[in-house]
Amino acid sequence: MSAKDCGNHGWKRKRLLKRLLSAFLVLVILVLFVILLVWLILRPTKPQFTLQDVTVYQFNLSSPNFLTSNIQVTVQSRNPNDKIGIYYDKLDIFATYRDQQITLPTLLLQTYEGHKDINVWSPFISGDSVPIAPYLAASLNQDQSSGYILIHIKVNGKLRWKVGTWVSGHYSINVNCPAFIRFGNPASGITVNTGIKYQLSQPCSTDV
Structure with missing residues (x-):
């Protein structure tokens, strides 16, 4: 060649x-x-979350800086899309005070949310003698003295979109629900067994 x-x-x-x-x-x-x-x-729209109520069974600060809490929350999610379904594959819910996590994460049940569907979860979230920063303990004491405490109920996890038979990969979802509660004032809530239930119907911010 x-x-x-x-x-x-x-x-x-x-x-x-x-x-x-x-x-x-x-x-x-x-x-x-x-x-x-x-x-x-x-035109997919991110799901809409609402914090419907919070029932406080225990929320005690002990010396030196340990917080014990036991709270039940009711969270509603709504799929606003009429052509897209949502798979919630892994969702953890927990509470924070001034950006510090004060309860252990609780895993919510996996579920599928169809077009315009609504899901409701009512998990317990709790923390036993959770150490918090000294400055947070001082702020918490002040808030408890005033009778008003702002905590945040957060939901973090993964979801997938479903269009027909096509299912997307995983997307991160972060939900933040502010809960402004009048601790120490039973008249502001409803007595439920050994706890106080606060009706909130508070919209949450959602990032996907």
Whole structure:
């Protein structure tokens, strides 16, 4: 085989590789365009969460800086989409005070939320002698003295979108529900067994 033939063969192979690469890039662009088009047509909206109520059974600060709490919360989620379903694969719920987590995370049941559907969870979240920073203990003492305490009920986890038979990959979801409670004032809530139930119907912020 002559050197000229070898040169032609190498040039043809390079041209074939360029064509294959171009075809692959066009295919990727088309797939991304279709996904974007479907996304724009369906206009997915993130789920809406509401903190319906909080029942406080225990919320005690002991010396030096330990907080023991036992709280039941009722959280509602609503899927506002009429063409998209939502799989909640893993959701943890817990409470925070001034950005410090004060209860252990509680795992919510996995569920599927269909078009315009609503789910309601009523888990217990608690913490036994959770150490908190000294400055937080001082703030908590002040809040308890005033009778008003702001805690946040948070839900973190993973969800997937479902359109027809297509199911997306996992997306992170972070929900933040402020709960402004009048501790120490039974008249502000409803006595339930050994706890006080506070009706809130508080909308939550949701990031997906």
